[in-house]
Amino acid sequence: xxxxxxxxxxxxxxxxxxxxxxxxxxxxxxxxxxxxxxxxxxxxxxxxxxxxxxxxxxxxxxxxxxxxxxxxxxxxxxxxxxxxxxxxxxxxxxxxxxxxxxxxxxxxxxxxxxxxxxxxxxxxxxxxxxxxxxxxxxxxxxxxxxxxxxxxxxxxxxxxxxxxxxxxxxxxxxxxxxxxxxxxxxxxxxxxxxxxxxxxxxxxxxxxxxxxxxxxxxxxxxxxxxxxxxxxxxxxxxxxxxxxxxxxxxxxxxxxxxxxxxxxxxxxxxxxxxxxxxxxxxxxxxx
Numbered sequence: 001x002x003x004x005x006x007x008x009x010x011x012x013x014x015x016x017x018x019x020x021x022x023x024x025x026x027x028x029x030x031x032x033x034x035x036x037x038x039x040x041x042x043x044x045x046x047x048x049x050x051x052x053x054x055x056x057x058x059x060x061x062x063x064x065x066x067x068x069x070x071x072x073x074x075x076x077x078x079x080x081x082x083x084x085x086x087x088x089x090x091x092x093x094x095x096x097x098x099x100x101x102x103x104x105x106x107x108x109x110x111x112x113x114x115x116x117x118x119x120x121x122x123x124x125x126x127x128x129x130x131x132x133x134x135x136x137x138x139x140x141x142x143x144x145x146x147x148x149x150x151x152x153x154x155x156x157x158x159x160x161x162x163x164x165x166x167x168x169x170x171x172x173x174x175x176x177x178x179x180x181x182x183x184x185x186x187x188x189x190x191x192x193x194x195x196x197x198x199x200x201x202x203x204x205x206x207x208x209x210x211x212x213x214x215x216x217x218x219x220x221x222x223x224x225x226x227x228x229x230x231x232x233x234x235x236x237x238x239x240x241x242x243x244x245x246x247x248x249x250x251x252x253x254x255x256x257x258x259x260x261x262x263x264x265x266x267x268x269x270x271x272x273x274x275x276x277x278x279x280x281x282x283x284x285x286x287x
Contacts, residue, residue, distance in 0.1 A: 016049055023053040031058055038062050055192040068121035075143040079202035081117035085178055087263030088233050089121045092176050095229055096126050106173035116144030118176055123151035134163035137199050161219050172223045178233045179212035181205040213242050217249035221270050230268040242266045
């Protein structure tokens with residue numbers, strides 16, 4: 001195993017940068033600086049560089065991910081929060097600020113929370129929230145508790161809405177969802193750092209990637225307050241179908257995209273009255 005100086009000055013990082021670049025790391029210089037800055041000693045630094053060269057996500061090596069200006073704890077095997085998901089946080093906070101006079105202490109649910117990055121970030125940006133986060137993966141739940149507990153939220157383990165306390169039904173103002181949306185067959189084409197080191201349950205969205213979007217859309221209305229919102233992260237390519245699924249479940253829909261972040265979010269607001277019940281019943285059966 002090659003050794004590196006953990007106290008190296010920036011101009012002596014060349015061997016690490018070269019090794020990372022040869023392994024296909026696009027941001028080799030930035031990653032080298034982070035590894036050197038965080039490693040407690042040269043032996044650990046060498047181990048970390050070898051792990052990164054082998055494909056392990058940088059965030060799993062460091063134990064944290066940068067997200068919305070915060071450090072989010074990320075354990076091995078847990079889904080690494082992507083920068084594109086910051087759009088989901090920004091959209092939630094924008095809605096909360098708009099509705100502040102109506103709901104000074106809004107209930108927010110971060111469903112399929114992974115590390116808890118979305119809920120943790122929005123609670124830091126909007127401390128008045130009553131935050132509830134949930135995931136089916138025990139490793140993700142344990143990791144999320146480290147992040148969410150620090151901002152006064154609660155974390156539950158279970159399958160989508162089954163994880164949530166029944167008393168939250170009809171009280172949720174924002175349901176923020178970053179559910180898996182990678183089509184099953186597309187997983188094998190993903191970079192090794194995702195395909196080999198993150199839980200498949202955090203990636204696999206079924207044949208077309210939209211299985212969880214269907215389940216969430218059908219079940220969301222009974223959890224939301226009448227003027228609440230459902231927000232689902234999706235891809236640009238899938239956004240039309242995700243929007244159709246949400247509309248078919250009885251929501252008015254708009255789609256938000258950020259070129260800067262590379263993120264896409266479908267935002268749904270419940271329709272009211274008999275028209276909503278007719279649409280929801282008809283479309284829910286069709287998916």
